[in-house]
Amino acid sequence: MRLEMRGEPRLLQQAETPAILIVDDEPVIRDLCARTLKDYRTLQAENGQEALRVLDHEKVDLILVDVMMPIMNGLELLQKIKEQDPEQLVIVMTGYADKDIILRALKAHADDFIHKPINLLQLKISIKNALEKKTLHQELMQLKQLDRIKSDFLGFISHKLRTPTTSISLFIQNLASGAIDMEDPGFASALDAIREESDYLAYLIQDLLYYSDIILKSSAGNASREDLKEIISAILSEKRQVIAQKGLTLDASLSEHWPKVIVDRRRIAFALNALLDNAIKFTLHGGKITLSCEVGETEITFIITDNGPGITPEEVVKIFEKFYQIDPQHTGQVRGFGLGLFYARQFIRDHGGTINISSTPGKGTKAIIQLPKKLSDSP
Numbered sequence: 001m002r003l004e005m006r007g008e009p010r011l012l013q014q015a016e017t018p019a020i021l022i023v024d025d026e027p028v029i030r031d032l033c034a035r036t037l038k039d040y041r042t043l044q045a046e047n048g049q050e051a052l053r054v055l056d057h058e059k060v061d062l063i064l065v066d067v068m069m070p071i072m073n074g075l076e077l078l079q080k081i082k083e084q085d086p087e088q089l090v091i092v093m094t095g096y097a098d099k100d101i102i103l104r105a106l107k108a109h110a111d112d113f114i115h116k117p118i119n120l121l122q123l124k125i126s127i128k129n130a131l132e133k134k135t136l137h138q139e140l141m142q143l144k145q146l147d148r149i150k151s152d153f154l155g156f157i158s159h160k161l162r163t164p165t166t167s168i169s170l171f172i173q174n175l176a177s178g179a180i181d182m183e184d185p186g187f188a189s190a191l192d193a194i195r196e197e198s199d200y201l202a203y204l205i206q207d208l209l210y211y212s213d214i215i216l217k218s219s220a221g222n223a224s225r226e227d228l229k230e231i232i233s234a235i236l237s238e239k240r241q242v243i244a245q246k247g248l249t250l251d252a253s254l255s256e257h258w259p260k261v262i263v264d265r266r267r268i269a270f271a272l273n274a275l276l277d278n279a280i281k282f283t284l285h286g287g288k289i290t291l292s293c294e295v296g297e298t299e300i301t302f303i304i305t306d307n308g309p310g311i312t313p314e315e316v317v318k319i320f321e322k323f324y325q326i327d328p329q330h331t332g333q334v335r336g337f338g339l340g341l342f343y344a345r346q347f348i349r350d351h352g353g354t355i356n357i358s359s360t361p362g363k364g365t366k367a368i369i370q371l372p373k374k375l376s377d378s379p
Helices: 026-034 046-059 074-082 098-109 122-178 184-216 226-245 264-282 340-350
Strands: 021-023 041-045 062-066 087-092 114-117 224-226 249-253 261-263 286-295 299-306 355-361 363-370
Touching: 021 026, 021 046, 021 098, 026 041, 026 122, 041 184, 041 264, 046 062, 046 074, 062 074, 062 122, 062 184, 087 098, 087 122, 087 299, 114 122, 122 184, 224 226, 224 264, 226 249, 226 286, 249 261, 264 286, 264 299, 264 363, 340 355
Parallel strands: 021 041, 021 062, 062 087, 087 114, 249 286
Antiparallel strands: 224 261, 286 299, 299 363, 355 363
16 A cells, blocks of 8 residues: 655545544554554554644544643644644544533534544544545535636636727728728738737637636546656647747757656646746747756656746746736736646646746746656656
Protein backbone atom coordinates (compact mmCIF):
# COMPACT_ATOMS: atom_id res chain seq x y z
CA MET A 1 0.00 0.00 0.00
CA ARG A 2 1.49 3.33 -1.04
CA LEU A 3 1.77 6.02 1.61
CA GLU A 4 0.02 9.24 0.68
CA MET A 5 2.35 12.09 1.50
CA ARG A 6 1.29 15.74 1.57
CA GLY A 7 1.78 17.10 -1.95
CA GLU A 8 0.87 13.84 -3.72
CA PRO A 9 -0.65 14.73 -7.14
CA ARG A 10 -4.41 14.96 -6.85
CA LEU A 11 -4.74 13.18 -10.16
CA LEU A 12 -3.46 10.05 -8.47
CA GLN A 13 -5.21 10.36 -5.10
CA GLN A 14 -8.59 9.05 -6.14
CA ALA A 15 -7.71 5.39 -5.48
CA GLU A 16 -5.93 6.09 -2.16
CA THR A 17 -7.14 4.43 1.06
CA PRO A 18 -8.39 7.06 3.56
CA ALA A 19 -5.83 7.88 6.25
CA ILE A 20 -6.82 8.11 9.91
CA LEU A 21 -4.66 9.62 12.65
CA ILE A 22 -5.29 8.08 16.10
CA VAL A 23 -4.25 10.39 18.94
CA ASP A 24 -4.27 8.89 22.45
CA ASP A 25 -1.69 8.68 25.23
CA GLU A 26 -2.59 5.03 25.87
CA PRO A 27 -0.75 2.65 23.45
CA VAL A 28 -3.35 -0.06 24.12
CA ILE A 29 -6.18 2.21 22.96
CA ARG A 30 -4.25 3.29 19.87
CA ASP A 31 -3.49 -0.32 18.92
CA LEU A 32 -7.07 -1.42 19.55
CA CYS A 33 -8.41 1.35 17.30
CA ALA A 34 -5.81 0.59 14.62
CA ARG A 35 -6.78 -3.10 14.57
CA THR A 36 -10.45 -2.20 14.32
CA LEU A 37 -9.72 0.23 11.46
CA LYS A 38 -7.54 -2.19 9.49
CA ASP A 39 -9.38 -1.28 6.26
CA TYR A 40 -7.87 2.22 6.50
CA ARG A 41 -4.32 3.50 6.59
CA THR A 42 -3.71 4.43 10.22
CA LEU A 43 -1.16 6.70 11.85
CA GLN A 44 -0.60 7.18 15.58
CA ALA A 45 0.40 9.95 17.97
CA GLU A 46 0.54 9.94 21.76
CA ASN A 47 -0.31 13.61 22.33
CA GLY A 48 -1.45 16.78 20.59
CA GLN A 49 2.01 18.13 19.80
CA GLU A 50 3.10 14.87 18.17
CA ALA A 51 -0.16 14.86 16.19
CA LEU A 52 0.58 18.33 14.82
CA ARG A 53 4.04 17.18 13.73
CA VAL A 54 2.46 14.24 11.89
CA LEU A 55 0.00 16.60 10.16
CA ASP A 56 2.90 18.74 8.94
CA HIS A 57 4.08 15.82 6.79
CA GLU A 58 1.00 13.70 6.13
CA LYS A 59 -2.38 14.31 4.55
CA VAL A 60 -4.96 12.80 6.89
CA ASP A 61 -8.63 12.29 6.09
CA LEU A 62 -9.85 11.95 9.69
CA ILE A 63 -8.41 12.45 13.17
CA LEU A 64 -9.56 10.36 16.13
CA VAL A 65 -8.51 12.18 19.30
CA ASP A 66 -8.81 11.51 23.02
CA VAL A 67 -9.69 14.43 25.30
CA MET A 68 -7.42 13.78 28.28
CA MET A 69 -3.76 13.71 27.23
CA PRO A 70 -0.52 15.21 28.60
CA ILE A 71 1.39 18.11 26.96
CA MET A 72 -1.56 19.10 24.73
CA ASN A 73 -5.03 17.74 25.38
CA GLY A 74 -7.59 16.77 22.76
CA LEU A 75 -9.66 19.96 22.97
CA GLU A 76 -6.58 22.14 22.45
CA LEU A 77 -5.57 19.96 19.51
CA LEU A 78 -9.11 20.13 18.09
CA GLN A 79 -9.06 23.92 18.23
CA LYS A 80 -5.67 24.22 16.52
CA ILE A 81 -6.66 21.77 13.78
CA LYS A 82 -9.90 23.56 13.01
CA GLU A 83 -8.12 26.93 12.95
CA GLN A 84 -5.71 25.62 10.33
CA ASP A 85 -8.28 23.64 8.33
CA PRO A 86 -11.99 24.01 9.21
CA GLU A 87 -12.82 21.13 6.84
CA GLN A 88 -10.60 18.59 8.61
CA LEU A 89 -12.66 15.77 10.14
CA VAL A 90 -12.11 15.30 13.89
CA ILE A 91 -13.91 12.73 16.06
CA VAL A 92 -13.45 13.19 19.81
CA MET A 93 -13.11 10.24 22.19
CA THR A 94 -13.97 10.90 25.81
CA GLY A 95 -14.53 8.87 28.93
CA TYR A 96 -16.24 11.79 30.62
CA ALA A 97 -19.91 12.66 30.49
CA ASP A 98 -19.10 16.22 31.57
CA LYS A 99 -21.43 18.55 29.68
CA ASP A 100 -18.81 21.30 29.76
CA ILE A 101 -16.33 19.14 27.82
CA ILE A 102 -18.99 18.20 25.26
CA LEU A 103 -20.02 21.85 24.90
CA ARG A 104 -16.42 23.01 24.43
CA ALA A 105 -15.85 20.33 21.78
CA LEU A 106 -19.04 21.35 19.97
CA LYS A 107 -17.98 25.00 20.02
CA ALA A 108 -14.65 23.93 18.50
CA HIS A 109 -16.63 22.17 15.73
CA ALA A 110 -15.95 18.52 16.56
CA ASP A 111 -17.54 16.33 13.89
CA ASP A 112 -18.66 13.51 16.21
CA PHE A 113 -18.16 11.93 19.65
CA ILE A 114 -17.30 8.42 20.80
CA HIS A 115 -17.63 7.54 24.47
CA LYS A 116 -15.17 5.37 26.34
CA PRO A 117 -15.10 2.45 26.88
CA ILE A 118 -15.11 2.29 23.08
CA ASN A 119 -17.76 0.30 21.28
CA LEU A 120 -15.79 -1.01 18.30
CA LEU A 121 -18.85 -1.30 16.07
CA GLN A 122 -19.82 2.28 16.89
CA LEU A 123 -16.26 3.36 16.11
CA LYS A 124 -16.34 1.80 12.64
CA ILE A 125 -19.81 3.19 11.86
CA SER A 126 -18.96 6.71 13.06
CA ILE A 127 -15.81 6.87 10.96
CA LYS A 128 -17.55 5.42 7.90
CA ASN A 129 -20.39 7.95 8.20
CA ALA A 130 -18.02 10.88 8.74
CA LEU A 131 -15.94 10.01 5.65
CA GLU A 132 -19.05 9.54 3.51
CA LYS A 133 -20.41 12.88 4.69
CA LYS A 134 -17.11 14.56 3.83
CA THR A 135 -17.14 13.04 0.34
CA LEU A 136 -20.69 14.28 -0.27
CA HIS A 137 -19.72 17.74 1.02
CA GLN A 138 -16.71 17.89 -1.30
CA GLU A 139 -18.85 16.85 -4.27
CA LEU A 140 -21.38 19.56 -3.39
CA MET A 141 -18.61 22.16 -3.14
CA GLN A 142 -17.24 21.08 -6.52
CA LEU A 143 -20.68 21.46 -8.09
CA LYS A 144 -21.08 24.92 -6.57
CA GLN A 145 -17.63 25.91 -7.76
CA LEU A 146 -18.44 24.69 -11.25
CA ASP A 147 -21.64 26.74 -11.24
CA ARG A 148 -19.67 29.84 -10.19
CA ILE A 149 -17.11 29.22 -12.91
CA LYS A 150 -19.81 28.86 -15.54
CA SER A 151 -21.59 31.98 -14.33
CA ASP A 152 -18.43 34.11 -14.27
CA PHE A 153 -17.30 32.71 -17.59
CA LEU A 154 -20.60 33.35 -19.39
CA GLY A 155 -20.81 36.89 -18.03
CA PHE A 156 -17.26 37.66 -19.09
CA ILE A 157 -17.51 36.24 -22.60
CA SER A 158 -20.73 38.15 -23.24
CA HIS A 159 -18.70 41.32 -22.62
CA LYS A 160 -15.81 40.14 -24.79
CA LEU A 161 -18.06 39.14 -27.70
CA ARG A 162 -20.04 42.38 -27.63
CA THR A 163 -17.34 44.61 -29.16
CA PRO A 164 -16.58 42.65 -32.36
CA THR A 165 -20.23 41.71 -32.96
CA THR A 166 -21.35 45.33 -32.51
CA SER A 167 -18.67 46.60 -34.91
CA ILE A 168 -19.58 44.03 -37.56
CA SER A 169 -23.31 44.68 -37.14
CA LEU A 170 -22.95 48.45 -37.47
CA PHE A 171 -20.80 48.07 -40.56
CA ILE A 172 -23.35 45.77 -42.23
CA GLN A 173 -26.24 48.08 -41.30
CA ASN A 174 -24.48 51.11 -42.75
CA LEU A 175 -23.56 49.17 -45.86
CA ALA A 176 -27.16 47.98 -46.33
CA SER A 177 -28.60 51.46 -45.82
CA GLY A 178 -26.20 53.02 -48.31
CA ALA A 179 -24.51 55.13 -45.66
CA ILE A 180 -21.17 53.70 -46.77
CA ASP A 181 -19.92 54.54 -50.23
CA MET A 182 -17.96 51.58 -51.59
CA GLU A 183 -16.15 54.00 -53.92
CA ASP A 184 -14.92 56.03 -50.98
CA PRO A 185 -11.14 55.62 -50.42
CA GLY A 186 -11.81 54.89 -46.79
CA PHE A 187 -13.99 51.90 -47.60
CA ALA A 188 -11.03 49.56 -48.06
CA SER A 189 -9.58 50.42 -44.65
CA ALA A 190 -13.00 50.03 -43.03
CA LEU A 191 -13.36 46.65 -44.69
CA ASP A 192 -9.94 45.61 -43.38
CA ALA A 193 -10.96 46.66 -39.88
CA ILE A 194 -14.16 44.60 -40.06
CA ARG A 195 -12.25 41.62 -41.42
CA GLU A 196 -9.91 41.92 -38.44
CA GLU A 197 -12.90 42.02 -36.08
CA SER A 198 -14.34 38.94 -37.80
CA ASP A 199 -11.04 37.09 -37.38
CA TYR A 200 -10.96 38.11 -33.72
CA LEU A 201 -14.53 36.90 -33.25
CA ALA A 202 -13.60 33.54 -34.77
CA TYR A 203 -10.58 33.41 -32.44
CA LEU A 204 -12.79 34.09 -29.41
CA ILE A 205 -15.27 31.41 -30.43
CA GLN A 206 -12.47 28.90 -30.95
CA ASP A 207 -11.05 29.76 -27.53
CA LEU A 208 -14.49 29.53 -25.99
CA LEU A 209 -15.02 26.03 -27.36
CA TYR A 210 -11.58 25.00 -26.15
CA TYR A 211 -12.12 26.32 -22.62
CA SER A 212 -15.57 24.75 -22.52
CA ASP A 213 -14.12 21.39 -23.51
CA ILE A 214 -11.07 21.30 -21.27
CA ILE A 215 -12.42 23.15 -18.21
CA LEU A 216 -16.18 22.97 -17.99
CA LYS A 217 -16.79 19.51 -19.43
CA SER A 218 -13.77 17.43 -18.47
CA SER A 219 -12.54 16.74 -14.98
CA ALA A 220 -9.09 16.12 -13.54
CA GLY A 221 -8.19 12.46 -13.41
CA ASN A 222 -7.77 11.65 -17.10
CA ALA A 223 -4.20 10.57 -16.42
CA SER A 224 -2.14 8.36 -18.69
CA ARG A 225 1.51 7.45 -19.28
CA GLU A 226 2.96 10.25 -21.41
CA ASP A 227 6.22 11.43 -22.98
CA LEU A 228 6.70 15.06 -21.91
CA LYS A 229 9.32 15.66 -24.58
CA GLU A 230 6.83 14.66 -27.26
CA ILE A 231 4.21 17.02 -25.76
CA ILE A 232 6.69 19.93 -25.79
CA SER A 233 7.80 19.16 -29.35
CA ALA A 234 4.18 19.18 -30.54
CA ILE A 235 3.58 22.58 -28.90
CA LEU A 236 6.73 24.06 -30.45
CA SER A 237 5.69 22.77 -33.86
CA GLU A 238 2.32 24.53 -33.55
CA LYS A 239 4.00 27.81 -32.56
CA ARG A 240 6.57 27.83 -35.36
CA GLN A 241 4.45 29.90 -37.75
CA VAL A 242 3.44 32.65 -35.32
CA ILE A 243 7.02 32.89 -34.03
CA ALA A 244 8.24 33.40 -37.58
CA GLN A 245 5.53 35.96 -38.31
CA LYS A 246 6.60 38.05 -35.31
CA GLY A 247 10.26 37.77 -36.25
CA LEU A 248 11.15 36.10 -32.97
CA THR A 249 13.94 33.68 -32.17
CA LEU A 250 13.14 30.58 -30.13
CA ASP A 251 15.98 28.66 -28.50
CA ALA A 252 14.80 25.30 -27.11
CA SER A 253 17.07 23.13 -25.00
CA LEU A 254 15.52 19.77 -24.12
CA SER A 255 16.96 17.03 -21.94
CA GLU A 256 18.08 13.88 -23.74
CA HIS A 257 16.67 11.51 -21.16
CA TRP A 258 13.00 11.73 -20.20
CA PRO A 259 11.06 9.41 -17.90
CA LYS A 260 7.53 8.43 -18.83
CA VAL A 261 5.12 10.25 -16.52
CA ILE A 262 1.53 9.76 -15.42
CA VAL A 263 -0.20 13.05 -16.27
CA ASP A 264 -3.33 14.49 -17.81
CA ARG A 265 -1.82 15.22 -21.23
CA ARG A 266 -4.28 17.94 -22.24
CA ARG A 267 -3.92 19.88 -19.01
CA ILE A 268 -0.14 19.75 -18.92
CA ALA A 269 -0.09 20.83 -22.60
CA PHE A 270 -2.52 23.64 -21.75
CA ALA A 271 -0.21 24.97 -19.00
CA LEU A 272 2.93 24.87 -21.15
CA ASN A 273 1.05 26.36 -24.09
CA ALA A 274 -0.33 29.23 -21.98
CA LEU A 275 3.14 30.25 -20.77
CA LEU A 276 4.66 30.03 -24.23
CA ASP A 277 1.74 32.01 -25.70
CA ASN A 278 2.33 34.80 -23.18
CA ALA A 279 6.03 34.94 -24.02
CA ILE A 280 5.23 35.19 -27.74
CA LYS A 281 2.46 37.73 -27.19
CA PHE A 282 4.51 40.18 -25.14
CA THR A 283 7.91 39.83 -26.84
CA LEU A 284 8.52 42.54 -29.38
CA HIS A 285 9.54 41.94 -33.01
CA GLY A 286 13.10 40.61 -33.19
CA GLY A 287 13.04 39.42 -29.58
CA LYS A 288 14.21 36.11 -28.18
CA ILE A 289 12.45 33.35 -26.24
CA THR A 290 14.23 30.44 -24.58
CA LEU A 291 12.76 27.16 -23.39
CA SER A 292 14.83 24.81 -21.26
CA CYS A 293 13.82 21.54 -19.64
CA GLU A 294 15.77 19.67 -17.00
CA VAL A 295 15.13 16.27 -15.43
CA GLY A 296 16.52 16.24 -11.88
CA GLU A 297 16.56 13.60 -9.17
CA THR A 298 13.27 14.66 -7.62
CA GLU A 299 11.63 17.02 -10.11
CA ILE A 300 11.21 17.97 -13.75
CA THR A 301 11.71 21.68 -14.45
CA PHE A 302 10.59 23.81 -17.40
CA ILE A 303 11.89 27.35 -17.76
CA ILE A 304 10.51 29.82 -20.33
CA THR A 305 12.20 33.22 -20.59
CA ASP A 306 11.80 36.19 -22.91
CA ASN A 307 13.50 39.56 -23.37
CA GLY A 308 10.23 41.47 -23.74
CA PRO A 309 9.21 44.65 -21.88
CA GLY A 310 8.65 42.77 -18.63
CA ILE A 311 5.92 43.14 -16.02
CA THR A 312 5.69 45.53 -13.09
CA PRO A 313 5.74 44.06 -9.54
CA GLU A 314 2.14 45.24 -9.08
CA GLU A 315 1.01 43.20 -12.07
CA VAL A 316 3.10 40.10 -11.31
CA VAL A 317 1.09 39.47 -8.14
CA LYS A 318 -2.17 39.61 -10.14
CA ILE A 319 -1.38 37.61 -13.26
CA PHE A 320 -2.76 34.34 -11.87
CA GLU A 321 -6.11 35.93 -11.02
CA LYS A 322 -9.10 34.80 -13.05
CA PHE A 323 -9.85 37.17 -15.99
CA TYR A 324 -6.88 39.43 -15.20
CA GLN A 325 -5.16 40.72 -18.34
CA ILE A 326 -2.07 42.86 -18.72
CA ASP A 327 -2.91 46.01 -20.67
CA PRO A 328 0.41 47.70 -21.59
CA GLN A 329 -1.31 50.29 -23.80
CA HIS A 330 -4.04 51.00 -21.21
CA THR A 331 -6.75 50.67 -23.84
CA GLY A 332 -9.15 48.60 -21.74
CA GLN A 333 -9.65 46.40 -24.81
CA VAL A 334 -7.16 43.58 -24.26
CA ARG A 335 -8.04 40.64 -26.46
CA GLY A 336 -8.57 37.17 -25.05
CA PHE A 337 -10.26 35.91 -21.91
CA GLY A 338 -7.53 36.25 -19.28
CA LEU A 339 -7.93 32.65 -18.13
CA GLY A 340 -4.77 31.02 -19.44
CA LEU A 341 -2.50 31.55 -16.43
CA PHE A 342 -5.30 31.01 -13.92
CA TYR A 343 -6.00 27.52 -15.21
CA ALA A 344 -2.35 26.80 -16.01
CA ARG A 345 -1.49 27.16 -12.33
CA GLN A 346 -4.52 25.12 -11.27
CA PHE A 347 -3.63 22.28 -13.64
CA ILE A 348 0.00 22.21 -12.52
CA ARG A 349 -1.10 22.16 -8.88
CA ASP A 350 -3.43 19.27 -9.69
CA HIS A 351 -0.27 17.32 -10.57
CA GLY A 352 1.44 18.27 -7.30
CA GLY A 353 3.67 20.82 -9.05
CA THR A 354 4.33 24.55 -8.85
CA ILE A 355 4.35 27.42 -11.31
CA ASN A 356 6.07 30.76 -10.66
CA ILE A 357 6.65 33.88 -12.74
CA SER A 358 9.24 36.59 -12.09
CA SER A 359 9.80 39.69 -14.17
CA THR A 360 11.76 42.91 -14.32
CA PRO A 361 10.41 45.86 -16.35
CA GLY A 362 12.61 46.37 -19.39
CA LYS A 363 14.46 43.08 -18.92
CA GLY A 364 11.92 40.38 -19.68
CA THR A 365 10.04 37.63 -17.88
CA LYS A 366 10.86 34.16 -16.58
CA ALA A 367 8.30 31.40 -15.96
CA ILE A 368 9.22 28.21 -14.09
CA ILE A 369 7.13 25.03 -13.93
CA GLN A 370 8.22 22.22 -11.62
CA LEU A 371 6.60 18.79 -11.58
CA PRO A 372 7.51 16.10 -9.04
CA LYS A 373 9.48 13.29 -10.64
CA LYS A 374 7.49 10.83 -8.52
CA LEU A 375 4.80 11.21 -11.19
CA SER A 376 7.07 8.94 -13.19
CA ASP A 377 6.31 5.24 -13.31
CA SER A 378 9.75 4.36 -14.65
CA PRO A 379 13.34 5.20 -13.68
